[in-house]
Amino acid sequence: MYAGDNDLAGGMSPEQVSDDFRKLADRILNELPECRRIVFIAVKPSIKRWDNRVKIQQANALIQKQCEENPKLEFLDIWPLMLDENGEPRKELLVSDGLHMSDEGYRIWADALKPLLSKTNASDSTR
Secondary structure (H helix, E strand, O other): OOOOHHHHHOOOOHHHHHHHHHHHHHHHHHHOOOOOOEEEEOOOOOOOOHHHHHHHHHHHHHHHHHHHHOOOEEEEOOHHHHEOOOOOEOHHHEOOOOOOEOHHHHHHHHHHHHHHHHHHHHHHHOO
16 A cells, blocks of 8 residues: 555645554455455655655654554555665656656565565465
């Protein structure tokens, strides 16, 4: 699951974004009992929204805490993968608008998700 980027940019607080995640995760897990796990991909850093990074990191921290408290939720922190040596968004991971991801950005996400998907598939095969 990826969400919150546009919400924070639109003026929602980190607490509101975190609460929305909780409500959606609860609804998914209640209505789809076969769902074994939800992986939340951290709200990404971007050039266009770099001025909003403190609120983004606050929302990510709140959501990460929720994930740590529920074994069916997992938080994937992609920030370290998307920042350069100066701690700023890697330009090659974003298209020219500085917001949306490039193919290389999606490759970074896919590579980070693979071990989590493999872990889910391995647990499925043991059932």
